[in-house]
Amino acid sequence: MVAADAIVTVSYKRLFQRAIAAAPERLHFAAHSHHLWPDASYVGQLAAWEDGVRLADRKWERVMGEIWPAAQAHVANELRLPDPSTVVFAPNTHELLLRIASALPKRPLRILASDGEFHSFRRQSARWEEAGTARVHRVPLDALVETARMGAHDLIFVSQVQFGTGHVFERIAELAALARPDGPWVVIDGYHGFMALETDLSAVADRIFYLAGGYKYAMAGEGCAFLHAPPGYGPRPEVTGWYAEFDDLSLPPGSVGYAPDARRFLGATFDPSGIYRFVAVRDMLRQEGLTTADVAAHAAGLRDALLAALPIEAELLNPGSPARFLALRSPHAARWKAQLEAEDVIVDVRGDVLRIGFGLYQDARDLEALIGVLGRL
Structure with a gap:
């Protein structure tokens, strides 16, 4: 398990209170697919x-x-x-x-x-x-x-x-x-x-x-x-x-x-x-003083921390990419996605590629929980 303070210390969950309250037990790591909506929306x-x-x-x-x-x-x-x-x-x-x-x-x-x-x-x-x-x-x-x-x-x-x-x-x-x-x-x-x-x-x-x-x-x-x-x-x-x-x-x-x-x-x-x-x-x-560079840096911190502690074996298709998601190729991708969804962890699959996406509404606690679920696959 990766310590929270070793991942990222800033949380922006306050900007997404309605979306989080709508499904408080959900771990949503599909920001690249259907990004959760902030309260401003x-x-x-x-x-x-x-x-x-x-x-x-x-x-x-x-x-x-x-x-x-x-x-x-x-x-x-x-x-x-x-x-x-x-x-x-x-x-x-x-x-x-x-x-x-x-x-x-x-x-x-x-x-x-x-x-x-x-x-x-x-x-x-x-x-x-x-x-x-x-x-x-x-x-x-x-x-x-x-x-x-x-x-x-x-x-x-x-x-x-x-x-x-x-x-x-x-x-x-x-x-x-x-x-x-x-x-x-x-x-x-x-x-x-x-x-x-x-x-x-x-x-x-x-x-x-x-x-x-x-x-x-x-x-x-x-x-x-x-x-x-x-x-x-x-x-x-x-x-x-x-x-x-x-x-x-x-x-x-x-x-x-x-x-x-x-x-x-x-x-x-x-x-x-x-x-x-x-x-x-x-x-x-x-108003929050958040630029695209700021949001991308927050997402990159989560992405890099997950890569450092990734508990599954898969081929990373986009190493070093600034894209806001990891593309992980494995013959087990569809099964993993279904297992994660059964635990209310949302990612997505394209063929044999599992995609895990990062956004402003995720923080260190979410990432620790995701790593724990991935470790049980």
């Missing part, structure tokens, strides 16, 4: 409801005039984007992916991706192949840039952090150098990177798309995905909703107009409560 949820009943039809003036710009500013500050107007929100990243693809005029689309992308992209790209609307070239992560340089693709898609292995893609700038408004376009899936690693896109913001959302490390839950869209890329997505409408007097009568900024990728009416929660959580972090 409850405040944001209530604010969305109260604005809905207080303002009724006029709530959209507040949503689009105050909450939306505040959320844009938080994303831009986190990613060092020079212009918050390049950020647009949607209920999930899949909707945004469809709009990006619809803005590319060529068919079949020639897509390059890593062989470790998340199920949403994997399924959609496989269906495009099946329908004949895309040809998809999947390569190992370390071969992606060299393959992209061959210049045979319209869309290049890669995760900032691979969801299965925790491997970090560190060559975004090299892909960005290949991007052009007429193709190829570079799309970075940042879901396991946003607010997990410090990310500075200032040098590439004019050339790459970046997708992420509030469900994981942003601690805001569902319904708050976002896209950074570089100016000049995809001015007229074919998949479009009425929120993207823009009256351009220079267009011929009957033409479909688009907003000049990232709103061109908007859909239709949406539930804004996720954006309220995101803003409330980000405001809380600012």
Whole structure:
């Protein structure tokens, strides 16, 4: 057993009292999958409801005039984007992916991706192949840039952090150098990177798309995905909703107009409560003086202490990675996950990989308890 003071001395459980009280015996080590919500998110949820009943039809003036710009500013500050107007929100990243693809005029689309992308992209790209609307070239992560340089693709898609292995893609700038408004376009899936690693896109913001959302490390839950869209890329997505409408007097009568900024990728009416929660959580972090670097350091302390005392034998797939989870390969992974769940210890499995994720709501006592349960597997 590892002594608590040898692991980490700071606890932030006070910021998560509602989530912890909801299941006080649970040990939740799946922050990389479904991050527990801080109390601030409850405040944001209530604010969305109260604005809905207080303002009724006029709530959209507040949503689009105050909450939306505040959320844009938080994303831009986190990613060092020079212009918050390049950020647009949607209920999930899949909707945004469809709009990006619809803005590319060529068919079949020639897509390059890593062989470790998340199920949403994997399924959609496989269906495009099946329908004949895309040809998809999947390569190992370390071969992606060299393959992209061959210049045979319209869309290049890669995760900032691979969801299965925790491997970090560190060559975004090299892909960005290949991007052009007429193709190829570079799309970075940042879901396991946003607010997990410090990310500075200032040098590439004019050339790459970046997708992420509030469900994981942003601690805001569902319904708050976002896209950074570089100016000049995809001015007229074919998949479009009425929120993207823009009256351009220079267009011929009957033409479909688009907003000049990232709103061109908007859909239709949406539930804004996720954006309220995101803003409330980000405001809380600012008030607490907690940066992404601070949260990552807290998680890294827990991760490193677990590695030092890990009582199970498994192959670590992401040694030295700043990813906020351990990826442990073993033929026993599924059985371990089931045994842990039977004791109300929450982790997750991807195939033969057990993933253990770390967050702000865990402390030394949680880690000691986790090590004890792992030791009994």
